Amino acid sequence: QVQLMESGGGSVQAGGSLRVSCAASGDTVSIYCMGWFRQAPGKEREGVAIKASDGTTRYAESVKGRFTISKDITENTLVLRMNLLKPEDTAMYYCAARNSYCRGGPSSLDPRVFFYEHWGQGTQVTVFS
Numbered sequence: 001q002v003q004l005m006e007s008g009g010g011s012v013q014a015g016g017s018l019r020v021s022c023a024a025s026g027d028t029v030s031i032y033c034m035g036w037f038r039q040a041p042g043k044e045r046e047g048v049a050i051k052a053s054d055g056t057t058r059y060a061e062s063v064k065g066r067f068t069i070s071k072d073i074t075e076n077t078l079v080l081r082m083n084l085l086k087p088e089d090t091a092m093y094y095c096a097a098r099n100s101y102c103r104g105g106p107s108s109l110d111p112r113v114f115f116y117e118h119w120g121q122g123t124q125v126t127v128f129s
Contacts, residue, residue, distance in 0.1 A: 004120035022095030033102035047109030056104035
């Protein structure tokens with residue numbers, strides 16, 4: 001079993017930066033992919049960024065060039081650094097992990113297609129104009 005705990009987030013003016021972190025514990029050796037997803041009120045959950053165990057990263061088009069995903073292996077922590085934030089980035093951000101094989105391909109960003117076994121509780125990111 002894997003447990004995921006998000007931290008960070010908060011409120012920031014448009015153009016600002018925030019960082020969210022996800023601490024993984026438990027059977028972390030079995031994780032192939034970890035990533036960040038977000039869900040705004042009234043909208044479906046969408047993939048933001050994924051990092052596979054082989055180092056492959058994948059970003060949603062809407063965040064490319066602004067967000068960076070990284071993983072601190074020693075601390076089993078997944079970090080998402082968000083720059084040039086926009087009001088449309090406002091959402092609950094969730095960390096997820098997948099035990100099944102994953103190479104970080106395009107479908108890994110779609111939670112309707114690619115199943116992630118473990119999810120955190122989420123952390124709120126609010127960007128005001």
